Amino acid sequence: MGHLTGKAFCQEHVLEVAKNIALAVHKAPQITGKTEIEVEIIWGEDLEPIIEVMGPIAQVMQYVRWDYETLKNTYERGENPVVVAIGAKTTRSNLAWDCGACGFGTCREFNAYAKETRGGGQLGGPCCNWKTLDFSMACDWACASAWQYRIDNRIMGSVGFGLTALGFLPDMDVKLGLALGPPRDLVYYSREEMHKTMSYEEEKQAMINSIPTNFAAFVGGGTPMYKTKDDWWAPPKFMGMAYSPEVMEVMQQVLFEQVPEIVVKYADKIEARYKDRK
Amino acid sequence: MKKYEEDLNFRGEEYVCEWTPWSPQDIRRKKGVLESARMMLNSALTAPLAGGVPSTEAHIVYGQEELETIARKIEEIAHRKKAWKEPFLYEAVMIRDSDVVLFIGNTRCHETPLDAGCGLCGGGLDCSYFYERKTHRYGLVDTTDRRKENQIDGPLCTARVSDLGYAVGSALWTAHTLMVDARPFASLGMAGMELGYCRNSGMVVGVPVAAKAKNPYVDVNVDYHLINMDKVLDNTRKIYQTARIIRGFDYRKWIPKPAKTEEEGE
Numbered sequence: 001m002g003h004l005t006g007k008a009f010c011q012e013h014v015l016e017v018a019k020n021i022a023l024a025v026h027k028a029p030q031i032t033g034k035t036e037i038e039v040e041i042i043w044g045e046d047l048e049p050i051i052e053v054m055g056p057i058a059q060v061m062q063y064v065r066w067d068y069e070t071l072k073n074t075y076e077r078g079e080n081p082v083v084v085a086i087g088a089k090t091t092r093s094n095l096a097w098d099c100g101a102c103g104f105g106t107c108r109e110f111n112a113y114a115k116e117t118r119g120g121g122q123l124g125g126p127c128c129n130w131k132t133l134d135f136s137m138a139c140d141w142a143c144a145s146a147w148q149y150r151i152d153n154r155i156m157g158s159v160g161f162g163l164t165a166l167g168f169l170p171d172m173d174v175k176l177g178l179a180l181g182p183p184r185d186l187v188y189y190s191r192e193e194m195h196k197t198m199s200y201e202e203e204k205q206a207m208i209n210s211i212p213t214n215f216a217a218f219v220g221g222g223t224p225m226y227k228t229k230d231d232w233w234a235p236p237k238f239m240g241m242a243y244s245p246e247v248m249e250v251m252q253q254v255l256f257e258q259v260p261e262i263v264v265k266y267a268d269k270i271e272a273r274y275k276d277r278k
Numbered sequence: 279m280k281k282y283e284e285d286l287n288f289r290g291e292e293y294v295c296e297w298t299p300w301s302p303q304d305i306r307r308k309k310g311v312l313e314s315a316r317m318m319l320n321s322a323l324t325a326p327l328a329g330g331v332p333s334t335e336a337h338i339v340y341g342q343e344e345l346e347t348i349a350r351k352i353e354e355i356a357h358r359k360k361a362w363k364e365p366f367l368y369e370a371v372m373i374r375d376s377d378v379v380l381f382i383g384n385t386r387c388h389e390t391p392l393d394a395g396c397g398l399c400g401g402g403l404d405c406s407y408f409y410e411r412k413t414h415r416y417g418l419v420d421t422t423d424r425r426k427e428n429q430i431d432g433p434l435c436t437a438r439v440s441d442l443g444y445a446v447g448s449a450l451w452t453a454h455t456l457m458v459d460a461r462p463f464a465s466l467g468m469a470g471m472e473l474g475y476c477r478n479s480g481m482v483v484g485v486p487v488a489a490k491a492k493n494p495y496v497d498v499n500v501d502y503h504l505i506n507m508d509k510v511l512d513n514t515r516k517i518y519q520t521a522r523i524i525r526g527f528d529y530r531k532w533i534p535k536p537a538k539t540e541e542e543g544e
Contacts, residue, residue: 029450031462031483096361097464100428101439101481102400103411117400126400126407129432129439130464133483136443137450137462140325144451155326157396174398 007183011080014181015043017149018082021178024145025086028138035134036089038169039142043082047075049266050083050162050177056258057161060250062206064158070193071159071179079182084142085163087172088135093128101129123160124174135174142178153180154188165263167270171277296490300342311377311489312340314458318449318487322382325448327441328394333386334445337475340378349373351469353503358429366465367503373466374508375494376486380460381470382449384442388480389419391435398436408433429468434480446483453487460487461495 022039042050051072058068074081091114093107104110107128114126139155146153159177162168169175179188186192198206208216208226217224217239226237294310295303319336327333339348349370356366373379386392391408401407411433413420446462453460466484476482488494499505527533 028447029462031464096359098359098428099430099432099464099468100426101430101432101434103407103433105428113400118397123396123398125396125398125436127398127436129430129434129436129481132398132436132439133443133446133462136440137447139440140444140447141451143326143444144321144448157328 010183011181014080014082014151014183015041017146017151018043018084018180020149021084021142021145021180024141025084025138028134028141030134030137032095032130032134034094035131036172037135037138038087038172040085040087040169041082042085042168043080047071047081047083049166049262049270050159050168051075053162053165053259053262054158056254056262057158060254061158062210064161066191066194067154067156067158067179067188069197070188070191073193074182074187081182081187082180083159084178084180085159085168085175086135086139086142086178087163087169087175088131088138089171089173090127090131090135091125091173093131095128095130097130099130102126123157124164127174132174139176139178146178146180151181151183152185152187152189153178155179165259167263167267167274170271170274307489308340308377311458311487312338314453314456314489315378315380315487317456318380318452318460318485319382321448321452322445325441325444327444328392328437331386331392331441333384333390333438333441335383335385335476335478337381337470338378339381339470339475345373345376345379348379348466348469348473351473352465355429355465355468355472362465364503368498369463369465371502371506371508372461372463372494372498373486375490375506376488377490378487379466379470380449380485380487381467381475381482382442382445382485383467383471383476383479383482384438384445385478386480387434387436387438387442388431389421392437394437396437398440399433405435408435430471430481439481442481442483446485449485453485458487458489459493459495460485 018041022041025037025039028037051068054064054068054071058065071081071083092111093102096107098106102110104113110126110128117126118124143153143155156177156179159179160175163175163177181187216226218227224239226239292306293303294306295301296307298304315338319338322336323334325334339345352366352370352373356363356370391405393405395401395403395405397403399405399407409417409419413423450460450462463484463486466486467482470476470484471479471482486495
């Protein structure tokens with residue numbers, strides 16, 4: 001017998017559902033049947049490093065900012081968001097299919113290239129595309145499973161970056177994080193967390209800056225002029241292409257100074273958890 | 279008014295049984311699987327996508343002739359690589375044993391990448407790995423050169439390939455929910471591409487679907503392309519006919535009987 005009241009028991013139960021979701025990830029069908037996939041569940045204080053490491057990235061990438069603010073705010077309010085971390089080994093092919101999807105004629109050439117190169121982006125790589133499909137299907141099953149349990153969720157590359165930076169799932173090459181809960185409608189969609197954090201002008205400028213649209217400028221003789229200024233009497237602005245030392249400097253600072261600073265605080269503690277693994 | 283009367287006359291019965299293959303009762307069963315495949319396709323379309331960009335196309339294919347053509351194409355592809363031969367030949371049998379085939383393709387992975395510098399394909403922040411290996415101008419990939427050296431004309435945008443994985447994953451999830459058997463096949467996807475299904479896609483995954491007593495995609499024996507239900511049944515037709523031919527009697531005049539035991543005897 002018992003009587004559960006309030007919302008705390010629902011928030012606690014998200015963790016149990018996360019375990020069910022982990023089962024779905026492992027059960028997900030594969031095309032190759034040869035892709036190694038691992039799942040971990042992270043919640044409570046152990047989520048703090050991931051949220052913290054997303055912080056600097058959030059300053060330079062808007063999609064990360066949305067994820068960061070949502071996770072940070074829900075966590076700080078004690079709503080107990082849970083992350084299902086999913087990783088796969090995709091940067092080597094043991095298929096001998098020589099299918100060409102990766103850009104090389106043979107798996108052997110791809111493996112040699114992959115050995116000496118790591119992806120220059122945020123999520124790792126290079127990847128065997130068939131293994132990527134297996135990984136993606138597993139991630140999709142995580143999402144589908146979460147929907148089936150009616151828990152708001154979103155699969156996040158931003159969390160995947162945090163997992164990689166901090167050394168979670170150390171044997172895996174590509175990682176994504178499924179953010180789960182808190183138990184209510186529309187946590188990760190239509191982002192109520194972001195209400196009143198941006199003015200109309202900022203929002204408008206961000207749209208123009210991030211999506212160079214045809215309709216934002218006059219057809220120019222090689223130098224298209226912005227037509228969306230409200231202060232039409234002021235000197236015109238033009239669209240153009242240029243290397244931006246400022247943008248690159250901020251990126252460098254974030255990736256090579258701010259992120260590592262946070263990582264060193266937690267790396268040893270996280271690494272220690274994997275010591276006894278086979 | 280006529281329509282109204284038809285609506286009032288809502289009554290009927292349907293006999294459904296998977297035996298014998300392609301009989302009316304079996305085709306009625308297949309029509310149920312076709313409905314499931316359509317719902318699987320809905321799920322594929324609502325799967326998560328990088329940037330929410332629509333990039334999924336699909337074909338639903340069914341019919342004895344159609345599946346036979348696809349199975350033969352898989353058998354043709356099977357011999358192109360040592361690693362494909364046996365699994366692909368087995369999978370061709372499974373296609374013949376399927377009710378409906380679903381092709382799911384990604385229309386952007388070879389042509390309009392995510393352009394996010396994610397690095398999954400092996401490239402740098404400017405997606406140079408992809409673009410360096412493609413003919414492109416103005417940031418547009420020229421796909422009008424239809425020649426290709428490999429089975430799949432890579433490199434592909436791996437983030438878009440991930441999207442394809444999400445779409446296929448959701449289709450399979452719905453298959454599980456609807457309790458129809460389904461399995462993702464590379465062989466089927468390659469055959470589909472060559473036959474012109476999902477032809478705007480750079481990569482296609484094939485998902486055969488079936489609702490039969492035995493899941494056609496698991497528990498196969500060795501040399502499945504030689505020993506399978508079709509062959510076993512045909513073998514029975516062959517052997518049993520011969521067994522009849524080599525003996526015979528006029529059943530109207532005499533039928534051999536078991537010898538009578540002592541108790542039964544006079």
